[in-house]
Amino acid sequence: MRPLTEEETKTMFEKLSKYIGENIKLLVDRPDGTYCFRLHQDRVYYMRTQAFRTFTVFWKFVPDKWSIGTKCCFSMFGSGSRYADNLKPSCPQFKVWVKPGAEQTFLYGNHVLKSGLGRITENTNQYQGVVVYSMADVPLGFGVAAKSTQECRRVDPMSIVVFHQADVGEFIRNEDALT
Incomplete structure (x- = not known):
């Protein structure tokens, strides 16, 4: 386990800025303590x-398949996977809420259709990165807006409004490949 290189940090922050904008600062300097990326x-x-400091003492005794704590894997280089639970405190700028019937479809890796769209943040532009939430405000994953907020109001129910990028179910679907 090591700190990110300057190039890796830059790549990760560039991708995250599509989803949370200037709020990246809130990921590192949080009111509940200082956080880091490894x-x-x-x-x-x-x-x-x-x-991290505590765990480094025990790291050599821990099997390779373990991770530190729960919900701490933030992203994976090379696979495009990202986990949205860690973004909730950083207030993403553009959000999409999906109806309960569309949650499972999104978690299986499918795009969000207009019929499954619950709400969308005002002034969302086409091809803008969005964080996808359930109607209960649980982060489900990431996507890219296929339509702007204004276009979403006029399209037919079977049109794609959010392109799927990554979701929390991805870890389970790829579990065999990770071990």
Whole structure:
């Protein structure tokens, strides 16, 4: 486990800025402590700095398949996977909420149709990165807006409004490949 290189940090922050904009600062300097990013086997972990220091003492005794804590794998280089739970405190600028019937479809890797769209942030532009939420405000994943907010109001129910990028179900679907 090591800190990200300057190039890796730049790549990760460029991709994240599509989804959360200037709020990237809130990921590192949070009111509940200082957090850091660490790379291990193409996975970027997001964790408290204190937890990282504690865990480094025990790292050599831990099997390779373990991770630090829960929900800490933030992204994976090379696969495009990102986990949205860590973004909730950083207030993404553009959000999409899907209806309960469309949640499972999105979590299986499909795009969001107009019929499954619950709400969308005002002034979302076409091809803007968005964070996809359930109607209960649970982050489900990431996408790219296929239509702007104004276009979403006029399209037919079977039109794609959000292109699927990554979701929290991706880890389970790819679990065999990771071990």
